[in-house]
Amino acid sequence: MIKIDNILLIAIIIIFFVVLFFVVKILFKLISFFIRKIHTKLRYKREKIVKENSELYKALLKLNESYIFKDLKDSIIFIINCNSKAKFTKYDDNKELLDEQLIEYIILNEKSIKTNILDAIKNKEIFDEYCLEYDNLNFNTNKSVIEELDIKYNKFIEIENRLKIKNKLDPVVEISACVGYNYTSPKGRNSYNGKKDYSFNDLKYYLKEANKLEEYRKSYEAHKKRERSKVNDGLRYDILERDNFRCQICGATQKEGAKLVVDHIIPVAKGGMTTKDNLQTLCQICNSGKSDKCNDDDLKNYLKKTKSKKNNW
Ligand SMILES: [Zn+2]
Numbered sequence: 504m505i506k507i508d509n510i511l512l513i514a515i516i517i518i519f520f521v522v523l524f525f526v527v528k529i530l531f532k533l534i535s536f537f538i539r540k541i542h543t544k545l546r547y548k549r550e551k552i553v554k555e556n557s558e559l560y561k562a563l564l565k566l567n568e569s570y571i572f573k574d575l576k577d578s579i580i581f582i583i584n585c586n587s588k589a590k591f592t593k594y595d596d597n598k599e600l601l602d603e604q605l606i607e608y609i610i611l612n613e614k615s616i617k618t619n620i621l622d623a624i625k626n627k628e629i630f631d632e633y634c635l636e637y638d639n640l641n642f643n644t645n646k647s648v649i650e651e652l653d654i655k656y657n658k659f660i661e662i663e664n665r666l667k668i669k670n671k672l673d674p675v676v677e678i679s680a681c682v683g684y685n686y687t688s689p690k691g692r693n694s695y696n697g698k699k700d701y702s703f704n705d706l707k708y709y710l711k712e713a714n715k716l717e718e719y720r721k722s723y724e725a726h727k728k729r730e731r732s733k734v735n736d737g738l739r740y741d742i743l744e745r746d747n748f749r750c751q752i753c754g755a756t757q758k759e760g761a762k763l764v765v766d767h768i769i770p771v772a773k774g775g776m777t778t779k780d781n782l783q784t785l786c787q788i789c790n791s792g793k794s795d796k797c798n799d800d801d802l803k804n805y806l807k808k809t810k811s812k813k814n815n816w
Contacts, residue, residue, distance in 0.1 A: 549659075552652055552659075556648060557663045557666065558642070558643075559640060559644060559666075560663060560666050560667070560670070562640055563667055563671075564670070566633070566640065567672055571629075573622040573623075573625065573674075573675075574675075575675040575678065576619070577675045577678055578678060578681060579619070579680040580683065581604070581680070581682050583682065583684040584684075584685060585684055585685065587686070588686055588688070590686070591684060591697075595697050598699050601682045601699045604682060605680065605682050605701065605709050606709055606716060608682075609709060609710055609713035610716065613714075620706065623675055623676055626674045629674075630672075630674055630676050633672060640667065643660050678706060679701060679702060680701040681698055681699070681700050682698065682699050682701070683698040726771070730771040730775070730776055730777045731777070738779075739765045741779070742765045742782045742783070743765070745779070745784075746784035748784070751783045752786075753786060753789055761787070763785070764785055765783070765784060766783050766784075766790050766793065768781050769797050769801060769805045770795040770796075774806065775797075
């Protein structure tokens with residue numbers, strides 16, 4: 504009997520302490536909750552006093568109002584969804600390929616990216632001016648003003664300084680870019696992803712490269728159009744006559760029913776110019792078979808020959 508009583512007593516003591524532990528814990532949580540609430544209220548009240556009476560804070564608000572910054576996104580994100588693991592690996596092994604993709608992306612979105620970059624540069628200029636004025640706000644509210652308030656002097660100054668830091672404007676002055684690439688296997692079992700980051704300076708550099716490439720493409724297209732338009736009726740006749748009205752590949756003639764055309768030996772698309780030595784008579788069948796193809800040696804010789812002449816595209 505005594506033994507059972509002892510066990511019961513020990514059990515009761517254990518239960519008592521366990522319950523006590525939880526009660527204390529809950530009490531502790533409740534007390535800290537109220538303390539925090541009071542603290543927040545007090546903090547809010549103090550902050551309100553400072554906001555209403557601080558000369559520094561008022562001057563800062565006035566300064567902030569006098570500056571307007573463009574609202575910008577601070578990063579450009581471009582994702583390439585690879586349709587095969589091989590393509591993913593290609594980017595993963597040679598991240599320089601992503602630079603080309605970024606350039607193409609910039610060309611596609613040139614206007615918005617350029618505007619964003621220019622806006623960020625403008626923001627930076629204005630922000631530098633702002634910072635100068637901000638740094639000049641190096642005073643605190645007069646002691647005599649604070650002494651009449653329901654707050655300790657040191658506390659007031661501490662809050663005032665904190666508000667100055669917290670309310671400093673923080674516009675976007677730099678834009679970064681990120682090119683991501685990913686691949687997900689058909690059933691979604693495996694997914695891979697990688698990325699390359701670009702700084703603002705990188706982005707500015709690639710914007711320039713994109714402009715150059717676009718310029719080149721435009722002048723290249725103009726070159727093709729220009730050279731093709733040079734083949735007028737007179738020149739066409741001269742070439743047909745020179746080639747005895749005969750296809751220079753199969754020898755077919757108009758009399759035999761062949762339709763003859765004048766062809767650029769080195770295609771315009773490959774840099775060929777409209778000069779008599781680069782034109783030949785072909786029948787339509789041979790011409791459509793040739794299209795933009797040309798002999799590699801012919802091309803090399805041609806480029807060597809025209810190298811001394813200035814390429815105008
Ligand atoms: Zn032919």
